[in-house]
Amino acid sequence: MEKYKQILKDNNQTHLQKYIDMCNEEERKNLIKEIESIDFDKLNKLYKISKRPIKIEKGLIIEHISFKDKYKLSEDKYNELKDLGEDIIKNNHYAVVTMAGGQGTRLGHDGPKGSFLLDVKPEPKYLFQILAENLIRHNQNYGITLNWYIMTSTENNDQTIEFFKKHDYFGYDPSYIKFFVQGNLPLLFEDGRLIVDKGYHIKLAADGNGCIYKAMKEAGILDDMESKGIKWIFIGSVDNALLNMVDPLLVGLTIKEGNEIGSKSVAKANPKEKVGVFCKKDGRPGVIEYSELPEAMAEEVDEDGELLYGESHIMCNLYSLSALKTIASKNLPYHSANKKAPYMDENGEIVKVTEPNGYKYEAFIFDGFNYFKEISILRGKREDDFAPVKNAEGVDSPETATKLYNDFWATHKSQNERQ
Ligand code: UTP
Numbered sequence: 001m002e003k004y005k006q007i008l009k010d011n012n013q014t015h016l017q018k019y020i021d022m023c024n025e026e027e028r029k030n031l032i033k034e035i036e037s038i039d040f041d042k043l044n045k046l047y048k049i050s051k052r053p054i055k056i057e058k059g060l061i062i063e064h065i066s067f068k069d070k071y072k073l074s075e076d077k078y079n080e081l082k083d084l085g086e087d088i089i090k091n092n093h094y095a096v097v098t099m100a101g102g103q104g105t106r107l108g109h110d111g112p113k114g115s116f117l118l119d120v121k122p123e124p125k126y127l128f129q130i131l132a133e134n135l136i137r138h139n140q141n142y143g144i145t146l147n148w149y150i151m152t153s154t155e156n157n158d159q160t161i162e163f164f165k166k167h168d169y170f171g172y173d174p175s176y177i178k179f180f181v182q183g184n185l186p187l188l189f190e191d192g193r194l195i196v197d198k199g200y201h202i203k204l205a206a207d208g209n210g211c212i213y214k215a216m217k218e219a220g221i222l223d224d225m226e227s228k229g230i231k232w233i234f235i236g237s238v239d240n241a242l243l244n245m246v247d248p249l250l251v252g253l254t255i256k257e258g259n260e261i262g263s264k265s266v267a268k269a270n271p272k273e274k275v276g277v278f279c280k281k282d283g284r285p286g287v288i289e290y291s292e293l294p295e296a297m298a299e300e301v302d303e304d305g306e307l308l309y310g311e312s313h314i315m316c317n318l319y320s321l322s323a324l325k326t327i328a329s330k331n332l333p334y335h336s337a338n339k340k341a342p343y344m345d346e347n348g349e350i351v352k353v354t355e356p357n358g359y360k361y362e363a364f365i366f367d368g369f370n371y372f373k374e375i376s377i378l379r380g381k382r383e384d385d386f387a388p389v390k391n392a393e394g395v396d397s398p399e400t401a402t403k404l405y406n407d408f409w410a411t412h413k414s415q416n417e418r419q
Contacts, residue, residue: 004032011040018346019196027200034202047192050336050359056292063280064308067377070249084255085248090142093231096245098131100238101153101182101206106391112156114238115163118398120405130241132170138246145176149221153206157181180219183207187341187358195358196344208362210332217328225321237315241387241405244415250318254376260323261369262376264316266386268307271298275312278377285375287313287366311377313366314386327368334361384415
């Protein structure tokens with residue numbers, strides 16, 4: 001029996017034979033190659049986690065985690081931390097990474113999420129442009145050019161690079177920009193069958209922002225950073241119009257507290273807001289998803305009436321280079337999500353779907369925190385730091401992000417001063 005036939009049989013994927021018989025010679029060769037390259041041991045294990053209910057693992061101890069409020073620091077402390085951080089930045093020991101490999105399914109924009117045009121004042125700007133401008137402001141302020149690494153996916157890499165070229169890198173010196181591609185994993189129908197996509201390809205999706213650590217290692221980014229003398233690395237998302245990627249306070253605080261990792265937070269708007277919050281899990285720093293946090297804990301408050309689990313993780317993370325190396329050497333857990341997955345049926349027709357029909361597997365960036373004893377958390381202000389573009393409309397949409405962006409820049413000149 002041909003090798004691929006045995007693979008299909010052993011892994012309950014014999015439905016794929018119909019597609020192999022249907023397509024032309026070239027598509028057939030590709031499809032067989034794709035099937036033979038799948039790690040079925042890994043995939044079969046992932047499928048087993050798909051149906052597990054979303055809740056805290058039994059016996060896991062969840063506790064409150066402490067943080068520092070940027071606006072409650074004394075003047076002396078503030079200046080001390082700022083100087084510490086600025087020293088790292090000015091001396092070119094700092095770099096920035098943007099995670100731009102997501103599919104942006106909720107936003108539904110055709111193209112990489114960073115190419116979404118936000119209708120801000122005085123003129124509309126692309127999300128990538130907003131990020132580039134943030135870095136350029138800091139570069140001018142410190143008289144440096146920061147190295148900027150951008151993670152894409154196999155799905156959007158070519159389009160992303162083209163987009164930057166077409167817009168002349170938004171004024172950023174391209175010799176300081178490096179793109180690298182994250183990995184992907186097959187999606188599965190709810191019954192565990194592989195999905196075939198247009199062009200007779202196995203349907204794949206990016207393997208989650210938690211795979212950034214391994215992707216950086218495998219693409220030689222960590223070595224590149226080392227060779228450039230970079231010691232502290234900020235990793236942020238592509239879809240926050242108020243993301244400040246260079247905050248000396250966060251760097252200073254993390255160094256001062258003797259930690260290897262740090263993160264910015266904003267206070268959760270209300271107990272029901274759909275954001276993950278920082279906590280300790282079995283004594284180690286972590287983030288608990290809103291869907292996992294029991295209602296009673298979500299509403300728990302301290303003596304000042306502040307939510308005990310109220311520090312939102314806003315994808316503003318800082319790492320020492322050695323911390324990134326540590327995490328890159330580990331295997332982060334995967335999480336499954338029930339997603340809408342359009343597919344090609346056995347007549348070769350593309351079927352659009354309106355309800356989730358498949359499972360996608362992703363690692364989460366914050367699971368990397370678990371390898372450290374402590375994390376430094378710096379609470380900023382929502383109106384200064386967080387304008388997410390997630391949904392096409394309603395909460396965290398282009399409309400809300402545009403308003404936040406316009407309000408901020410109407411009254412501020414910089415994101416690095418306490419107003
Ligand atoms: P989200 O988790 O909000 O996902 O990503 P998303 O892909 O943008 O949107 P949905 O869930 O499909 O609607 C948060 C950040 O992580 C990046 C995204 O690009 C965004 O900057 N990300 C996410 C990756 O870089 N790779 C991934 O595999 C997933």
